[in-house]
Amino acid sequence: MFEGYRLFYSEFRNNFTTTGAILPSSPLLAKAIVLPLLQRPARPIAVLEVGAGTGSFTHRILRHLSSGDILDVYELNPRLYTFLIKSLNRAKLSEKGIHCRLHNADIRSLRKRIQYDFIISGLPFYTFESQTVSEILEIYLEHLSPAGVLSYFEYILTPEFKSKFLSPSERDRLIRVAKTIESFVQKYQYSSNEVWLNLPPAKARYCRKITAGMAPSHKKDRSFVRSLLTK
Numbered sequence: 277m278f279e280g281y282r283l284f285y286s287e288f289r290n291n292f293t294t295t296g297a298i299l300p301s302s303p304l305l306a307k308a309i310v311l312p313l314l315q316r317p318a319r320p321i322a323v324l325e326v327g328a329g330t331g332s333f334t335h336r337i338l339r340h341l342s343s344g345d346i347l348d349v350y351e352l353n354p355r356l357y358t359f360l361i362k363s364l365n366r367a368k369l370s371e372k373g374i375h376c377r378l379h380n381a382d383i384r385s386l387r388k389r390i391q392y393d394f395i396i397s398g399l400p401f402y403t404f405e406s407q408t409v410s411e412i413l414e415i416y417l418e419h420l421s422p423a424g425v426l427s428y429f430e431y432i433l434t435p436e437f438k439s440k441f442l443s444p445s446e447r448d449r450l451i452r453v454a455k456t457i458e459s460f461v462q463k464y465q466y467s468s469n470e471v472w473l474n475l476p477p478a479k480a481r482y483c484r485k486i487t488a489g490m491a492p493s494h495k496k497d498r499s500f501v502r503s504l505l506t507k
């Protein structure tokens with residue numbers, strides 16, 4: 277475990293934009309992010325995890341998988357990917373009949389026609405360009421089955437906190453990202469959970485392609501865009 281923390285921290289220092297966090301997600305955030313899997317169908321399912329890092333979410337996802345299920349994992353960083361391979365080898369997945377495929381690649385290279393029942397994203401959207409965020413959210417929608425669920429998280433307060441100390445161009449980037457995320461959340465989010473025991477604290481968001489008839493939960497959220505624009 278400590279080896280994973282040390283590696284993650286060193287990748288945070290070397291590749292801040294893609295790593296996006298100082299430490300791996302806490303067990304409580306991992307638990308929150310996989311919550312939709314508690315209601316998985318009884319048939320074999322396909323799950324996509326994006327931005328697995330050292331595997332905080334991966335190992336939690338695996339607790340909900342069984343023989344016949346598929347888990348595709350995308351991790352861009354080669355050092356984190358190598359760490360992940362080793363830790364998943366220890367989990368003896370093929371003996372359990374779970375088809376786990378690890379890809380050391382950018383999620384934007386996903387070309388499979390497969391549709392996933394669950395997509396779990398660990399990407400740090402607020403360190404990306406808004407164009408990248410749009411592209412990735414589009415890929416998620418394209419590969420989510422009609423009744424599928426997408427979970428992802430954001431760090432609470434990070435955009436507002438950062439906006440106080442940023443250059444105008446960086447602040448503009450942040451506003452563009454916030455707008456992209458807010459419009460996605462307005463359309464697709466059906467629920468969310470705040471997790472304060474994480475560094476930094478985070479919000480897990482749950483989205484579906486079809487939200488008609490569901491009570492939208494985003495109305496309770498503070499609008500990052502509004503708070504940024506009024507500063």
Ligand SMILES: C[S@@+](CC[C@H](N)C(=O)[O-])C[C@H]1O[C@@H](n2cnc3c(N)ncnc32)[C@H](O)[C@@H]1O
Pocket residue numbers: 294295296297299300301326327328329330331332333350351352353356381382383384398399400
């Ligand atoms: C905030 S870390 C989260 C890691 C892990 N899920 C966790 O919660 O501890 C984001 C991870 O996404 C990976 N990543 C960033 N951009 C990516 C991309 N375009 N495709 C795949 N992985 C990416 C980074 O290398 C990093 O490991």
